[in-house]
Amino acid sequence: MRTRVICAVATGAAVTLLLTSCGSSDSGGTGRQPSTVEKSIVDLVERSTAALGGKWEVYSGPSVEACGDGASDSARYVYIMDRVDRPGGDPTADLDEIKALWKGAGIEFSDYESGGADPLLGVRGSGGPTTSIGFDAFPKGYSITGVSQCADGNVSELRKSE
Numbered sequence: 001m002r003t004r005v006i007c008a009v010a011t012g013a014a015v016t017l018l019l020t021s022c023g024s025s026d027s028g029g030t031g032r033q034p035s036t037v038e039k040s041i042v043d044l045v046e047r048s049t050a051a052l053g054g055k056w057e058v059y060s061g062p063s064v065e066a067c068g069d070g071a072s073d074s075a076r077y078v079y080i081m082d083r084v085d086r087p088g089g090d091p092t093a094d095l096d097e098i099k100a101l102w103k104g105a106g107i108e109f110s111d112y113e114s115g116g117a118d119p120l121l122g123v124r125g126s127g128g129p130t131t132s133i134g135f136d137a138f139p140k141g142y143s144i145t146g147v148s149q150c151a152d153g154n155v156s157e158l159r160k161s162e
Helices: 002-022 034-052 091-104 155-160
Strands: 056-066 074-083 107-113 121-127 130-138 141-148
Touching (some): 034 141, 074 155, 091 107, 091 121, 107 130
Antiparallel strands (some): 107 121, 121 130
16 A cells, blocks of 8 residues: 555656646757757766666656647657665665755755655756756655756657657
């Protein structure tokens, strides 16, 4: 039962991260290349997982999506990695590690904490090379979800090359 609750909270957090990132999109004319923003979000997420150690696997992506409502000429990438070995460290220390890394990358962030007697911890950020990024430091599994900046490019054409 607790595993289902954690999965539901993690899924909800990822959906919230993706939905809230839609409102802060650029709408075309960014001057950025899709390959550049894709590489930047993959690098950031992978540097974040490396800083924490453990065994991580790609859950999704990097997948291209429209950068805002009806913006077929502007694209961004979503990249999600999950930790597949059970975290054995201190979630608070791991959050501090991520915050230090993200601060150095020019990302502004805020803490996230679920309710209840045993709250689930996380941090959400934006800026630097990302539209939004989140780290969930849940005892049964860690997850990092990154959404790149917007780039010029036709989403349909970019999806064909995925």
